[in-house]
Amino acid sequence: MKVGVYPGSFDPITLGHIDIIKRSSKLFDKLIVAVLINSAKTPLFSVEERVNMLKEETLFLENVEIDVFSGLLVDYMEKQKATAIVRGLRAVSDFEYEIQLAQTNHSLNSNVDTVFLTTNVQYAFLSSSVVREVASFGGELDHFVTSNVESKLREKFKQED
Amino acid sequence: MKVGVYPGSFDPITLGHIDIIKRSSKLFDKLIVAVLINSAKTPLFSVEERVNMLKEETLFLENVEIDVFSGLLVDYMEKQKATAIVRGLRAVSDFEYEIQLAQTNHSLNSNVDTVFLTTNVQYAFLSSSVVREVASFGGELDHFVTSNVESKLREKFKQED
Amino acid sequence: MKVGVYPGSFDPITLGHIDIIKRSSKLFDKLIVAVLINSAKTPLFSVEERVNMLKEETLFLENVEIDVFSGLLVDYMEKQKATAIVRGLRAVSDFEYEIQLAQTNHSLNSNVDTVFLTTNVQYAFLSSSVVREVASFGGELDHFVTSNVESKLREKFKQED
Amino acid sequence: MKVGVYPGSFDPITLGHIDIIKRSSKLFDKLIVAVLINSAKTPLFSVEERVNMLKEETLFLENVEIDVFSGLLVDYMEKQKATAIVRGLRAVSDFEYEIQLAQTNHSLNSNVDTVFLTTNVQYAFLSSSVVREVASFGGELDHFVTSNVESKLREKFKQED
Amino acid sequence: MKVGVYPGSFDPITLGHIDIIKRSSKLFDKLIVAVLINSAKTPLFSVEERVNMLKEETLFLENVEIDVFSGLLVDYMEKQKATAIVRGLRAVSDFEYEIQLAQTNHSLNSNVDTVFLTTNVQYAFLSSSVVREVASFGGELDHFVTSNVESKLREKFKQED
Amino acid sequence: MKVGVYPGSFDPITLGHIDIIKRSSKLFDKLIVAVLINSAKTPLFSVEERVNMLKEETLFLENVEIDVFSGLLVDYMEKQKATAIVRGLRAVSDFEYEIQLAQTNHSLNSNVDTVFLTTNVQYAFLSSSVVREVASFGGELDHFVTSNVESKLREKFKQED
Numbered sequence: 029m030k031v032g033v034y035p036g037s038f039d040p041i042t043l044g045h046i047d048i049i050k051r052s053s054k055l056f057d058k059l060i061v062a063v064l065i066n067s068a069k070t071p072l073f074s075v076e077e078r079v080n081m082l083k084e085e086t087l088f089l090e091n092v093e094i095d096v097f098s099g100l101l102v103d104y105m106e107k108q109k110a111t112a113i114v115r116g117l118r119a120v121s122d123f124e125y126e127i128q129l130a131q132t133n134h135s136l137n138s139n140v141d142t143v144f145l146t147t148n149v150q151y152a153f154l155s156s157s158v159v160r161e162v163a164s165f166g167g168e169l170d171h172f173v174t175s176n177v178e179s180k181l182r183e184k185f186k187q188e189d
Numbered sequence: 190m191k192v193g194v195y196p197g198s199f200d201p202i203t204l205g206h207i208d209i210i211k212r213s214s215k216l217f218d219k220l221i222v223a224v225l226i227n228s229a230k231t232p233l234f235s236v237e238e239r240v241n242m243l244k245e246e247t248l249f250l251e252n253v254e255i256d257v258f259s260g261l262l263v264d265y266m267e268k269q270k271a272t273a274i275v276r277g278l279r280a281v282s283d284f285e286y287e288i289q290l291a292q293t294n295h296s297l298n299s300n301v302d303t304v305f306l307t308t309n310v311q312y313a314f315l316s317s318s319v320v321r322e323v324a325s326f327g328g329e330l331d332h333f334v335t336s337n338v339e340s341k342l343r344e345k346f347k348q349e350d
Numbered sequence: 351m352k353v354g355v356y357p358g359s360f361d362p363i364t365l366g367h368i369d370i371i372k373r374s375s376k377l378f379d380k381l382i383v384a385v386l387i388n389s390a391k392t393p394l395f396s397v398e399e400r401v402n403m404l405k406e407e408t409l410f411l412e413n414v415e416i417d418v419f420s421g422l423l424v425d426y427m428e429k430q431k432a433t434a435i436v437r438g439l440r441a442v443s444d445f446e447y448e449i450q451l452a453q454t455n456h457s458l459n460s461n462v463d464t465v466f467l468t469t470n471v472q473y474a475f476l477s478s479s480v481v482r483e484v485a486s487f488g489g490e491l492d493h494f495v496t497s498n499v500e501s502k503l504r505e506k507f508k509q510e511d
Numbered sequence: 512m513k514v515g516v517y518p519g520s521f522d523p524i525t526l527g528h529i530d531i532i533k534r535s536s537k538l539f540d541k542l543i544v545a546v547l548i549n550s551a552k553t554p555l556f557s558v559e560e561r562v563n564m565l566k567e568e569t570l571f572l573e574n575v576e577i578d579v580f581s582g583l584l585v586d587y588m589e590k591q592k593a594t595a596i597v598r599g600l601r602a603v604s605d606f607e608y609e610i611q612l613a614q615t616n617h618s619l620n621s622n623v624d625t626v627f628l629t630t631n632v633q634y635a636f637l638s639s640s641v642v643r644e645v646a647s648f649g650g651e652l653d654h655f656v657t658s659n660v661e662s663k664l665r666e667k668f669k670q671e672d
Numbered sequence: 673m674k675v676g677v678y679p680g681s682f683d684p685i686t687l688g689h690i691d692i693i694k695r696s697s698k699l700f701d702k703l704i705v706a707v708l709i710n711s712a713k714t715p716l717f718s719v720e721e722r723v724n725m726l727k728e729e730t731l732f733l734e735n736v737e738i739d740v741f742s743g744l745l746v747d748y749m750e751k752q753k754a755t756a757i758v759r760g761l762r763a764v765s766d767f768e769y770e771i772q773l774a775q776t777n778h779s780l781n782s783n784v785d786t787v788f789l790t791t792n793v794q795y796a797f798l799s800s801s802v803v804r805e806v807a808s809f810g811g812e813l814d815h816f817v818t819s820n821v822e823s824k825l826r827e828k829f830k831q832e833d
Numbered sequence: 834m835k836v837g838v839y840p841g842s843f844d845p846i847t848l849g850h851i852d853i854i855k856r857s858s859k860l861f862d863k864l865i866v867a868v869l870i871n872s873a874k875t876p877l878f879s880v881e882e883r884v885n886m887l888k889e890e891t892l893f894l895e896n897v898e899i900d901v902f903s904g905l906l907v908d909y910m911e912k913q914k915a916t917a918i919v920r921g922l923r924a925v926s927d928f929e930y931e932i933q934l935a936q937t938n939h940s941l942n943s944n945v946d947t948v949f950l951t952t953n954v955q956y957a958f959l960s961s962s963v964v965r966e967v968a969s970f971g972g973e974l975d976h977f978v979t980s981n982v983e984s985k986l987r988e989k990f991k992q993e994d
Contacts, residue, residue, distance in 0.1 A: 030538070051624050054594065054624075055513070055538070055595065055624075055626065099809045100806065100809040100810075100811045102811070103809070103811075111537065112538065117606075117610070117627065119285045119288075119289070123600075123606050124763045127600070127629050127763075127797065128763070128797040128799075128802070130629045131629065131632055131796075131797040132797060132798075132802055132806070134631075135812075135815045135816075136806065136811050136812055141534050141537075141538075141628065142628070142629065143538065143626050143627070143628065144600070144626070144627035144628070144629070145624065145625070145626065145627070146610050146613045146614065146625065146627070148617075149471050149472055149474055149475065149614055150471055150472065152292075152471055152474065153288060153289040153292040153293060153471065154293075155289075158289065158293055162261065162293070162297065165260045165261040165264070166261075167261045167263070167264075167297050168296075168297055171296045172296075191377070212463050215433065215463075216352070216377070216434060216463075216465065272376065273377060278445075278449070278466070280768045280771075280772070284439075284445050288439070288468050291468045292468065292471055295470075302373050302376075302377075302467065303467070303468065304377065304465050304466070304467065305439065305465070305466035305467070305468070306463065306464070306465065306466070307449050307452045307453065307464065307466070309456075310453055310954050310955055310957055310958065311954055311955065313775075313954055313957065314771060314772040314775040314776065314954065315776075316772070319772065319776055323744065323776070323780065326743045326744040326747070327744075328744045328746070328747075328780050329779075329780055332779045333779075421970045422967065422970040422971075422972045424972070425970070425972075446924045449924075449958060450924070450958040450960075450963065453957075453958040454958060454959075454963055454967070457973075457976045457977075458967065458972050458973055474614075475610060475611040475614040475615060476615075477611070480611065480615055484583065484615070484619065487582045487583040487586070488583075489583045489585070489586075489619050490618075490619055493618045494618075632793050632794055632796055632797065633793055633794065635793055635796065635936075636793065636932060636933040636936040636937065637937075638933070641933065641937055645905065645937070645941065648904045648905040648908070649905075650905045650907070650908075650941050651940075651941055654940045655940075674860070695946050698916065698946075699835070699860070699917060699946075699948065755859065756860060761928075761932070761949070767922075767928050771922070771951050774951045775951065775954055778953075785856050785859075785860075785950065786950070786951065787860065787948050787949070787950065788922065788948070788949035788950070788951070789946065789947070789948065789949070790932050790935045790936065790947065790949070792939075793936055
């Protein structure tokens with residue numbers, strides 16, 4: 029069984045992430061969307077909230093599982109018997125960073141390969157940080173996230189007032 | 190009347206900014222240079238100091254106004270009945286970020302467009318952060334800012350000693 | 351009166367070009383779309399055919415004129431009393447070439463400035479050469495050109511069989 | 512059964528191509544390496560020679576087939592019931608061109624997706640055109656191609672003398 | 673006597689740094705590897721530890737000296753009667769930043785020039801920050817640093833537990 | 834004695850080339866400017882004309898020699914006992930191509946290294962092909978080449994009329 033892992037922060041999940049999840053789920057028998065627990069950053073949504081949003085948005089995809097991980101990605105891959113890391117490519121600066129990650133992971137474990145998909149054009153300039161910033165000023169979010177995620181962003185910024 | 194807005198931090202205004210202001214002021218009936226109030230960053234110069242430096246450096250340009258804004262740029266544009274955002278492009282990494290901003294702003298308000306000018310070659314590698322760093326070590330500043338701004342930078346770093 | 355010039359080969363005009371023409375026509379009192387006569391290249395459509403397609407696609411825009419030019423663009427700009435060159439930016443490799451052109455034109459005539467618009471995301475990867483190649487193999491064209499231009503492409507490749 | 516297609520000119524096949532073929536063959540049930548017949552270019556090796564070299568170099572990979580195609584890649588994909596195009600990414604300029612191709616192919620047929628692998632670092636700057644140029648001057652080729660391909664390159668340039 | 677300076681943080685020195693030091697030491701009569709004292713950052717290794725590691729790894733290179741500096745690099749260059757700054761180039765994003773630094777330094781002192789070497793391909797995606805991150809999770813380090821530096825990294829992260 | 838080689842087409846020599854020659858001549862005991870004889874291209878100026886222009890423009894630099902070469906650059910380097918190739922870097926697209934060349938040359942002969950200088954900002958967007966195009970239309974050339982080269986370009990395009 030071929031297992032792929034799509035790692036990320038997903039703070040929060042955007043329409044761009046959903047596009048990559050849908051398309052890459054067709055490439056593997058099982059796709060694990062793995063939320064990175066990064067103690068160095070203060071996220072907007074807790075790990076639990078992010079996992080729940082991911083589960084709600086991927087309910088209709090049978091071979092997709094949501095999980096969390098910390099530490100080296102290659103160690104997590106080995107534990108999951110997964111061989112391919114999935115990443116979405118948006119822009120040139122992404123590409124540089126992603127290629128560095130891919131080469132580092134391949135150096136650490138040569139059984140692990142990284143597979144890139146290009147983000148659909150309409151999401152080519154979308155990122156979670158843009159979404160958080162627009163939400164913080166009460167801007168329109170419907171081109172960026174699902175209505176479910178939008179309402180969670182609205183609540184989050186209401187709490188902060 | 191066509192109104193353009195040139196947004197930025199201007200901490201402090203450089204010769205590169207002045208070049209963009211001069212050239213873009215010819216493209217519009219009115220050009221508003223809008224200082225972003227960003228509570229997340231600690232600037233070297235206060236908003237008032239930055240507004241004053243901008244006013245001093247653009248006195249000779251009749252259709253240029255200096256203003257401040259916070260929140261979403263597209264909301265500010267609407268309030269000002271402005272339709273074009275002006276941005277200077279320096280390098281490839283600029284380009285990536287700027288195109289993301291431009292697409293996001295166009296998503297948020299399709300009446301708002303972004304117009305890019307390429308920075309004059311002699312300022313192609315100049316930024317406010319470089320200016321602040323060179324000033325902090327007492328380096329030469331005359332290729333980077335006007336003598337007026339230079340003396341304000343000298344004072345600022347004297348105060349800090 | 352502010353006059354802008356949008357130069358190009360337009361072989362043929364794509365939906366991306368039409369997007370740039372519409373948006374930049376709002377920035378000037380008059381916008382001239384200027385077809386470059388380049389004796390070094392063999393175009394698919396003759397200059398006359400390209401001018402006619404441009405006229406048909408811009409009929410609804412009152413301040414847009416279609417013209418042809420050869421020689422140095424800055425000389426043509428001077429003859430037309432135009433001060434701004436309009437260019438659409440798609441990708442990083444575009445950006446490099448465009449910035450070189452803009453700086454060269456500014457060196458040749460410092461009154462001439464280049465104004466860049468970013469191509470709308472859905473046309474961000476579209477070019478006339480892609481359109482010609484897809485048309486040559488009978489592929490779908492409706493995401494790329496208008497139905498008018500599509501039928502002219504179909505005829506062109508019928509003639510060549 | 513999941514079928515991937517790795518299209519290219521392979522004029523000639525390099526160690527970089529072999530690396531991508533090996534790694535991507537693990538991602539699919541069947542991988543078709545498809546040589547593009549491009550009437551606009553004069554290749555060094557004929558289509559038959561290129562197909563034979565590909566067969567010789569991939570004998571040990573059971574799920575890899577060698578084929579040729581002309582016309583639109585998406586039409587070929589449909590005929591082969593293949594859903595993923597495989598491409599190797601080397602550098603930023605590759606990335607731009609590849610993303611344009613991927614988006615165009617997805618526009619032409621939304622069932623077709625492109626999967627990118629990053630070329631192994633030691634082949635990151637290798638291309639068939641570099642190989643041909645070095646071979647034409649009698650330079651060392653053992654870092655670039657297999658000894659089998661090297662001897663075919665030597666013969667080819669002997670014939671031309 | 674021609675003197676070159678290779679400035680950096682070297683936190684810690686990687687195999688990529690050693691490659692640049694070896695190759696650039698051949699270009700000058702004396703090469704000074706200069707550790708930047710940057711009060712704004714909290715390094716993993718102290719300046720003393722970094723200087724010692726650099727000394728241990730360059731013992732075999734007779735014309736290489738290790739030093740520290742703070743303030744403007746061009747002032748340090750002048751004090752050392754050095755005329756060339758040495759920098760290793762890895763990727764496009766490096767290139768942008770490095771070119772900005774080189775132009776700024778040349779603006780500040782036109783006698784100072786920057787000489788770039790491209791990092792050997794096998795270290796093209798390696799950086800001190802990647803090394804620190806992999807070490808913090810106990811990952812393999814032998815592709816990235818010498819065994820001497822590896823053992824110092826292991827100690828460092830033991831201390832932190 | 835340290836010998837550097839600055840290879841290129843120099844068709845014709847620009848102010849940007851002269852800037853690189855001046856600066857790199859300080860880095861070596863001898864600098865050879867080597868004109869590539871490329872039978873695949875039809876140059877504007879003959880090899881003899883290009884060598885003569887290079888000699889005229891570098892008369893004042895005592896350690897600079899002008900030569901021609903064909904075949905592999907690394908073979909020429911060996912014949913000249915030269916160890917460093919000098920190249921000027923302008924833009925990102927240059928960088929990609931140059932890094933590929935540098936890595937290829939290092940693969941072919943590990944004693945040969947490539948040293949990059951960044952082109953002075955005022956020549957950052959200048960190339961021989963831009964010069965030829967502007968000259969062909971009778972445009973201003975004084976920002977691009979010396980008056981000596983300018984008069985040779987004027988003659989050349991007079992001859993062609």
